[in-house]
Amino acid sequence: MLIMPGxxxxxxxxxxxxxxxxxxxxxxxxxxxxxxxxxxxxxxxKLMPYESGNPPVGEPRxxxxxxxxxxxxxxVVFDVETVFLYPWAVVFDKIGLYAFVExxxxxxxxxxxxxxxxxxxxxxxx
Amino acid sequence: xxPLEWYIWLATAVFAIGVAGFLTRRxxxxxxxxxxxxxxxxxxxxxxxxxxxxxxxxxILSFFVITVAAAEAAIGLAIIISLFRNKAxxxxxxxxxxxx
Amino acid sequence: MLPQVLFLYFAFAIVALSxxxxxxxxxxxxxxxxxxxxxxxxxxxxxxxxxxLAAIQxxxxxxxxxxxxxxxxxxxxxxxxxTEHRYISLWAVGVLLSIAIxxxxxxxxxxxxxxxxxxxxxxxxxxxxxxxxxxxxxxxxFLYPFEIASVILLVAIVGAVVLAKKRLKS
Numbered sequence: 001m002l003i004m005p006g007x008x009x010x011x012x013x014x015x016x017x018x019x020x021x022x023x024x025x026x027x028x029x030x031x032x033x034x035x036x037x038x039x040x041x042x043x044x045x046k047l048m049p050y051e052s053g054n055p056p057v058g059e060p061r062x063x064x065x066x067x068x069x070x071x072x073x074x075x076v077v078f079d080v081e082t083v084f085l086y087p088w089a090v091v092f093d094k095i096g097l098y099a100f101v102e103x104x105x106x107x108x109x110x111x112x113x114x115x116x117x118x119x120x121x122x123x124x125x126x
Numbered sequence: 127x128x129p130l131e132w133y134i135w136l137a138t139a140v141f142a143i144g145v146a147g148f149l150t151r152r153x154x155x156x157x158x159x160x161x162x163x164x165x166x167x168x169x170x171x172x173x174x175x176x177x178x179x180x181x182x183x184x185x186i187l188s189f190f191v192i193t194v195a196a197a198e199a200a201i202g203l204a205i206i207i208s209l210f211r212n213k214a215x216x217x218x219x220x221x222x223x224x225x226x
Numbered sequence: 227m228l229p230q231v232l233f234l235y236f237a238f239a240i241v242a243l244s245x246x247x248x249x250x251x252x253x254x255x256x257x258x259x260x261x262x263x264x265x266x267x268x269x270x271x272x273x274x275x276x277x278x279l280a281a282i283q284x285x286x287x288x289x290x291x292x293x294x295x296x297x298x299x300x301x302x303x304x305x306x307x308x309t310e311h312r313y314i315s316l317w318a319v320g321v322l323l324s325i326a327i328x329x330x331x332x333x334x335x336x337x338x339x340x341x342x343x344x345x346x347x348x349x350x351x352x353x354x355x356x357x358x359x360x361x362x363x364x365x366x367x368f369l370y371p372f373e374i375a376s377v378i379l380l381v382a383i384v385g386a387v388v389l390a391k392k393r394l395k396s
Binding site: 127128130131132133134135136138139140141142143144145146147148149150151152153155156158159160162163166169170173174176177178179180181182183185186188189190192193194195196197198199200201203204205206207208210216218219 | 241244248260264267274275276278282286291294295298301302312313314320321323325328332335340342345346347368371375378382385389390
């Protein structure tokens with residue numbers, strides 16, 4: 001990190017910034033170069049969605065199943081639980097048994113929800 | 127040093143945009159995203175206060191705000207799905223059964 | 227100079243992206259703008275010396291909550307949304323209210339009393355890293371809020387399963 005006269009600049013994250021700039025410049029540059037050099041002669045058959053030569057059938061935006069939602073919702077909740085585990089793992093050796101017990105209580109409470117979702121067959125795909 | 131006021135102005139602007147989006151949009155999903163905008167505005171102000179007061183408690187508060195936002199998103203979107211199942215619409219102004 | 231330039235870039239990008247989120251017709255576009263917005267907010271947290279929160283912002287908000295939003299947007303077939311009205315008929319009242327709320331915020335800004343400075347100066351945080359400093363505080367002083375957070379997450383699991391699961395039976 002770097003404290004400049006004007007304030008704080010997260011200089012450690014400069015590689016991340018360079019990575020993101022190069023990545024987005026590569027993507028945008030490829031699209032830009034393509035749009036400059038490719039010939040552009042559209043006609044209706046060409047603009048049609050490609051379905052291996054057949055005319056397209058049905059709507060492109062069909063409705064997703066609710067099963068995706070259940071999985072994503074469980075992912076959100078347990079993602080937050082995992083996020084709580086990161087600082088716990090880092091400070092575990094400094095706090096000791098106290099931290100262990102409180103995290104076990106935390107996980108036990110969430111385990112109740114996990115068992116509930118399991119019993120309600122939220123993990124079953126069919 | 128970037129003045130603290132600048133961060134508060136930014137947080138106020140994002141919060142106001144969230145309020146405006148919540149009050150004016152018809153699509154209930156966008157209304158819900160506006161709530162997330164407001165929560166993020168609060169997080170920005172909490173973290174900037176925390177930085178200027180050199181105290182980490184604001185960071186922990188915003189940690190809990192993110193936790194509650196995750197729980198709220200899970201429940202709220204489940205409610206939206208139930209509403210859509212019963213009414214086949216996502217427009218908030220068409221849900222007027224309670225209107226006297 | 228550089229911190230101010232960074233802040234101004236992030237501030238204008240955040241405001242412009244928030245406006246884009248609430249004004250797009252297509253909810254999928256709103257979600258994508260929100261993704262970019264969350265990345266910018268995470269970068270703003272980095273300039274405020276909160277690197278663990280920047281990581282959480284990306285892991286939880288951009289990685290999990292927005293995926294949930296995207297699934298719901300795609301789950302409800304929203305073809306008609308693109309052609310219909312975006313705003314309620316009384317949209318001017320909402321805009322006025324939001325302007326009034328921000329005016330109240332800005333008027334009270336001058337009277338905020340800033341308390342005494344705490345012990346977590348940037349040097350202290352740099353010496354023991356942000357995650358350790360946060361964890362020490364979170365698992366000692368904020369023990370009860372932390373356990374209550376698990377109950378909130380439990381409510382989220384149970385509530386969402388109860389609300390959304392009915393559909394599978396029918």
